[in-house]
Amino acid sequence: xxxMTQSPATLSVSPGERATLSCRASQSVSSKLAWxxxxxxxxxxxxxxxxxxxxxxxxARFSGGGSGTEFTLTISSLxxxxxxxxxxxxxxxxxxxxxxxxxxxxxx
Amino acid sequence: xxxLKESGPTLVKPxxxxxxxxxxxxxxxSTSGVGVSWIRQPPGKALEWLALxxxxxxKRYSPxxxxxxxxxxxxSKNQVVLTMTNMDPVDTATYYCAHRNRAVAEHGFxxxxxxxxxxxxx
Numbered sequence: 001x002x003x004m005t006q007s008p009a010t011l012s013v014s015p016g017e018r019a020t021l022s023c024r025a026s027q028s029v030s031s032k033l034a035w036x037x038x039x040x041x042x043x044x045x046x047x048x049x050x051x052x053x054x055x056x057x058x059x060a061r062f063s064g065g066g067s068g069t070e071f072t073l074t075i076s077s078l079x080x081x082x083x084x085x086x087x088x089x090x091x092x093x094x095x096x097x098x099x100x101x102x103x104x105x106x107x108x
Numbered sequence: 109x110x111x112l113k114e115s116g117p118t119l120v121k122p123x124x125x126x127x128x129x130x131x132x133x134x135x136x137x138s139t140s141g142v143g144v145s146w147i148r149q150p151p152g153k154a155l156e157w158l159a160l161x162x163x164x165x166x167k168r169y170s171p172x173x174x175x176x177x178x179x180x181x182x183x184s185k186n187q188v189v190l191t192m193t194n195m196d197p198v199d200t201a202t203y204y205c206a207h208r209n210r211a212v213a214e215h216g217f218x219x220x221x222x223x224x225x226x227x228x229x230x
Contacts (some may be wrong), residue, residue, distance in 0.1 A: 001171070034153075034216040043204055043223055044155065049216035054220070087155055091215035097145075097168040098159040 001024050002090050006100035012108040015078050021103045023071040023088035032092035035064055035073045038099075038102075039084045048073065048085075083107050110134035112144075112205050112221035119227050120195050126226060130188040134219075137183050141210040144188045145217060146179065148201040154158030156201075160208070161188055194216055197228045 003026040013019045023033070031051040036044035048054040048064035051071060061076045075082055088100040116128035128146070135142060145160040159179040160168045169177050178191045188205060202225045206217035 011117045029123070032215065034214075036217075041205075043220035045216070045220075046213060046218045049213045055213055055216065089155075089216070094215075095157075095160075095168045097215065099155040099157070101154045 001096060002029060002086055002093050002098050004090055004098050004100035006086075006088060006103045009023045009101070010102060010104045010106060012106050013075075013078055014108045015080060017078055019075045019078055019082075019105055021075075021086055023066075023073070023100050025069045025071075025090055027093070028068045029090040029092035031067045032090060033064075033066070033071050034091065035062075036087045036089065037082075037084050038087065044087060048096045078105075080107075095097070104108075110219040112127045112219060113209060114203060114205050114221045114224040116203075116224055116226065118225060118228065121230050122196055122228060124195050126190075126192045126195050126199070128190045128192075128203055128205075128220060128226075129222065132186050132188070132191070132205070132207065135207060135209070136163075137161075137181055137186070137188070139178070140164075140211075143208045143210075145206050145208060146188075146190045146203060147217070148199075149223070150201040151199075153201075155158055158192075158203075159190060185218055193229045199226070201226060202226045 020063045033051045035048040038044045052064045112132040142163045146158040161179045204223045204225040207219040
């Protein structure tokens with residue numbers, strides 16, 4: 001089973017600034033990686049798949065990068081609605097699909 | 109517009125079997141490449157994938173839970189059912205069903221239900 005590790009656990013950033021979240025896989029997952037946003041009390045929302053392709057309706061301020069074992073999610077110019085928990089998910093070697101433990105993005 | 113909604117008991121006793129139903133609309137589970145998964149999330153914790161059923165009735169399970177899980181579909185009713193046997197308090201979680209269309213978002217889950225909280229307690 002591929003283990004996904006996200007860092008940091010909590011990231012404090014001011015509105016309008018840039019946030020960069022990291023996700024590391026225990027072995028290569030090629031570009032088979034997705035990112036999700038989860039606001040309190042809501043279901044996750046798909047942001048990125050294929051490591052860098054935005055899902056339908058996702059604003060351009062969200063961008064994904066990386067391949068192999070190292071991935072990043074960058075949110076440029078943070079909006080109030082972006083403060084949430086973010087999860088990465090690999091789908092290169094499954095079952096099972098595996099998720100990271102999440103990064104909480106909070107207001108500084 | 110794609111929607112999914114989970115239904116089932118909110119409270120089950122230890123050792124009982126949980127049956128959850130995902131009722132969906134806006135897509136057909138007979139379309140090539142489409143799948144529906146179950147994913148759970150214990151309170152305050154991360155997401156855990158459980159099972160997936162494909163349009164062609166192929167099924168995949170989490171290896172660690174495979175012996176306890178069964179996923180089925182009723183295409184005519186637009187429903188996917190998950191059963192989990194021998195429930196334990198550690199299975200307390202919000203259970204989500206989610207849509208996946210390989211042609212749209214690879215293996216990303218692009219539509220989710222609202223989730224249903226299942227508590228396991230005597």
